[in-house]
Amino acid sequence: MKTVVWETLSENQQEAILERPAVSDSQAISDAVSEVIRQVRTEADEAIKALTLKFDNVPLTSIAVKEEEIDQAVTRLGPEIKKALQQAYNNIACFHRAQKPSPVKVETMPGVYCELLTRPIERVGLYIPGGSAPLPSTVLMLAVPSQIAGCRKVVLCSPPPIADEILYVARLCGITEVYNVGGAQAVAAMAYGTETVSKVDKIFGPGNAYVTEAKQQVSNDHKGAAIDMPAGPSEVLVIADTHANPEFVAADLLSQAEHGPDSQVVLLTPCMAMAEKVSAAVAEQLNHLSRADIARQALGSSVIIIAEDLEECVEISNRYGPEHLIVQTDFPSELLPLLDNAGSIFLGAWSPESVGDYASGTNHVLPTYGYTRTYSSLGLADFSKRMTVQKLTPKGLESLAPTVEAMANAEGLDAHRNAVTIRVKALEAERKRKEEG
Amino acid sequence: MKTVVWETLSENQQEAILERPAVSDSQAISDAVSEVIRQVRTEADEAIKALTLKFDNVPLTSIAVKEEEIDQAVTRLGPEIKKALQQAYNNIACFHRAQKPSPVKVETMPGVYCELLTRPIERVGLYIPGGSAPLPSTVLMLAVPSQIAGCRKVVLCSPPPIADEILYVARLCGITEVYNVGGAQAVAAMAYGTETVSKVDKIFGPGNAYVTEAKQQVSNDHKGAAIDMPAGPSEVLVIADTHANPEFVAADLLSQAEHGPDSQVVLLTPCMAMAEKVSAAVAEQLNHLSRADIARQALGSSVIIIAEDLEECVEISNRYGPEHLIVQTDFPSELLPLLDNAGSIFLGAWSPESVGDYASGTNHVLPTYGYTRTYSSLGLADFSKRMTVQKLTPKGLESLAPTVEAMANAEGLDAHRNAVTIRVKALEAERKRKEEG
Structure with missing residues (x-):
């Protein structure tokens, strides 16, 4: 990891250090996605089957996942992961239930009554990516708030074959519409509807460049669907003082770095010795990771910044606006009022990012890429909308x-x-x- | 106004009746706006001056409006409108203050503490259109929530010359940064900043096709700025039963129709006699309006729908999802739990849309064009963002x-x-x- 001393940098150098890498705006991806959307809008189910054969190499007999298939997945799954998913479900449900807004009703002048009503978005679509490992945690993060908000129709799409863990969580969250479709074709199907897949009003969830582009395109069409938030590479910023445990800090940096080669990892500390200890611990822990190659690529563009003091650490963090912000200092709660522009904050030595990624109760769908300045952590509010009411005597x-x-x-x-x-x-x-x- | 009987229509005809007119996606506008944005990003203040001379025909000596100019506007303005604006300010402040969220903090498991923090968006930009008449009400709707949310920097742009009413409300709301710049160049200046105009994180406010396109473009650039919500023509839908006062209903339809030739106006009633009475009242009242020509154009594409009963009226309204929904029935509050997909709802004979447009306390910036399904009435939440925090023992x-x-x-x-x-x-x-x- 590259180490820089903040005060020795020029203003331009400081800006360059905090700059995110440009996400390439590929015309080829944009054109390919437009074509997929066109195809799904005109040929509907037929297009889904053709595209799934083409991209996922799966000949679909049924686009919909049948109840019995979910039953079987539930039976097959081992008790340990079931228990873990159930515990995560409970915690996430607890925190999202607490987000139910209190009623807002006031008499602004005698006889002038104003009210703010919150209503669930009627139909929502959840996209769960496929890939080498299943992502049941993402199902929890999207499905639990949709269930608590009271969305009437919840549709889940994921590329086949869909893992048992995902089907199990879908069942936990009461989702009955699960479809074997991934990529841009899944987004198009949910945005416009097909004979089998229901049209939805808003689409949630992460995905590759094609999924991201498809979400962007359908959200720019008023007959398409709204989307949760803009996408970007995942990030962590750790603020550590001299009291931090360098092993813990290194483990947190690595748990971000293993996400992908484009993951952003930043360590901010006023202590040069801490920077060195963390670097050494990162190098050591890297040897034991199955995804070390990915982590090494991400660390190649990561940085340790030596600041003057904790106050300057806070300033730099607020300017960067990280998706995940871990604070490993002696009195982390004292810094909280000063911290701004973060997706989720992890306070103290015993709060690693991975607890929030999975099961503390907070949502792991967070604004990244600098969007923390204006966008919020995904929550109950994103599955609802607010209408006002007035009644005058x-x-x-x-x-x-x-x-x-x-x-x-x-x-x-x-x-x-x-x-x-x-x-x-x-x-x-x-x-x-x-x-x- | 065209009258149709809902049950005599085919499903396709029903869909066509509720269809919004397509808003043309003009390549010429898009290209012109891209060029304005490019110019402001490269030539900054110089570009603002050149474009203001070109489009507004005003040679600017100062882009910023000076404190003394605001002082003078405040002195010049008559007492009656000042009192009105102050009363509107009070009501809007009262309703938006009531929207402050309660703290959310739970212990999801013993020793696992999760919190949802709300923080103001630091820098916001308010766009107030120019035109034949000033729009101080729009300043109130944007500035009051920004003030209550606690945004640290609030920037207001409006094409010169800026009316006294607008400067007066800016003063009321504590805005000190007011700039003589309108159109796409104002949006570009706020999104990227110039020597004079501060860069902001999020841009709010209505505008013409160029402003709308500029907002869209800067919001698609992650170095630009977020925006409040997608734009569309203004709309009203009135549900009236046999007990409604046809004169009142006609006045409400006309107050929407006078907004612009593209305004959407719909009357839903289970009572054919009411439809006829309202039609006659509209024709009569039209004669006395200064903007009768505009209203007539809007009414040309408006429709009266005769439904089976009030339940069907509610169903059709939910399907259309109007920006403004006026309910003039005997027991309007009884329908409220069934009403969904509306920006703002006006209950009963004594709640015309114009009270919400100006001064009841609710916000007049509302989702339209069918976006009520997923977007909210503008409120305190739009000037804030939510971060999560977790701390584990x-x-x-x-x-x-x-x-x-x-x-x-x-x-x-x-x-x-x-x-x-x-x-x-x-x-x-x-x-x-x-x-x-």
């Missing part, structure tokens, strides 16, 4: 009328003013009628 | 370890497992040391 309308009339006049909108004036006149007429009667 | 980590280890094994991620295992071993070693000592 006759008295409320009369008190508010002069305000609305003056503003409508200022904006030159007669009909806006008239919608109020006509009602006020009706109230006056009725009052007069009553007085006379 | 040694005991918490030990209880969670088997779960994380089993899941990391299932996903083939050694280093993830190791970050937990190395800590558990350290705890065991320490315990042993203590027992032996």
Whole structure:
């Protein structure tokens, strides 16, 4: 890992150190994805079967996964992983249930009642990537909040063959619509619907460059579907002081580095000796990892920054805005009020990133690539939408009328003013009628 | 207004009736906007001055509006509109303050603490369109929540000359950075920053096709800025039963129709007589409007739908998903639990849309064009982001370890497992040391 001393860098060098690598915007991928989407929109189920044969080398007899197949997966799965997934489910459910918003209802003026209602998004689609190992944790992170939010239709797509762990979690979360389809064709199927796959309103989940591009394209089409958040390579930033355990810090850096060659790994410390100890521990631990090659590539572009003090560490972290932020200092909670622009924060020696990746209860779908400045950790809110409601009494309308009339006049909108004036006149007429009667 | 009886329509006809008109995706606009963005990114302030001369015909001496100019605007403005804007400010502040989220902190397992933190987005940009009449109400809708959320930098751009009403509201809301710049160049300046205009993280506000396209483009660039929500023509849908006042309903339809020729106006009623009365009232009221020509164009593509009963009205409304939904029925609150997919709902005879447009307290920036299915009414949440935090005690980590280890094994991620295992071993070693000592 490259080590730099922050104060010796020019402003341009500092900026370059915190710069994310450009994610290539490939025209070839964009064109290939457009073609897949076109094909799914015109040939629907037929296209799914053809594309699955082409890309996944699987001849599908059924696009939908049958109930019995899920039953069988549940039976096949070993008790240890089942127990683990159940415990993770419980913790994630606990934390996401706690996110249910309190009711918002106020009387802004006498007789003027305003309310904020939260409603589930009706139909959501969850995309679970395939690959060398199954990702049941991602199913939990997407399905649990959809279930708690009360989404009526939850669709899960994953490239075949779908692992038992994924089917087990789908069952845990009450998902009945599971489809054997991956890649851009899965995103297209959920965005537009086919004979078999239900159309959804919003699509969630990670994926490769094709899936990411497909999500982008369907979200730019108002007949397509909304998406969870922009994608980018995964990242960790660790702030460590002299009291940190270098073995722990090294293990955390490596658990990020093993994700992929493009993973971003940053260590911030005011202590040069700590930097050296962590470097040595990283080198040692690397020898025992099955994914050492991947981790080594990621570490090639990673950096250790020596800062003046913890305050400067916080400043640099806020400027970088990491997806995962691990704080291994003597009093980590004291730094919390100063920390901003992070997806998820891990406080203290006993809170490694992997607890959040799997089972502490927080969501592992997080903004990355600098999007922490404006995007949120995935949560219950992303499976819901907020509508406002207002109800005025006759008295409320009369008190508010002069305000609305003056503003409508200022904006030159007669009909806006008239919608109020006509009602006020009706109230006056009725009052007069009553007085006379 | 065209009248149709829902049950006599084929399914395709029903779908066509609820279809929004296509918003043309003009390559010319897209290219022109790309060029403006390129110019602002390379020539910064110089570009702003050149483009403002070109598009607004104003030779700028200063891009920034000076404090004294705001002072003068405040002095010039009449007391009636000031009082109205102040009242609207109070109501909007009251409703948006009520949206502050309650703290979310739970212990998901003994020793595993998870927290959801809400933090303001640091730098936001508010775009206020120019045009024939000033839009101080839009300043309120964007600036009040930014102030309550605690955004540290709030930048307002509007094409010169900026109306006194807008400067007055900027002052009310504590905005000190106001710039004489409109159109795509304003969006580009806020997204990337210039010598004078501060770069922001997220851009809010309505605008013409160029502004909308510029927002889209900068939001697709990760060095640009996030945006509030996708744009579309404004809409109202009114559900009226036999008890509704046709004059009120007509006034509400017209207050939407006067917005622009592309405004969408729909009346849903189970009562043919009501449809006729409303039609007649619309024709009569049209004669007295200064913007009758605009309203007439909008009404040309509007529709009255005769439904079987109120239940079917609700069904159709949920399917259409209007930006504004006005319910003028005998017991409007009884329908509320059934209503979904709306931006803002107006209940009962005394709640015209114009109260929400200006001053009831709700926000008038709402999803439209069918985006109500997944997007929310603008609110405090849009000026904030949510981060998660976890802190585990040694005991918490030990209880969670088997779960994380089993899941990391299932996903083939050694280093993830190791970050937990190395800590558990350290705890065991320490315990042993203590027992032996």
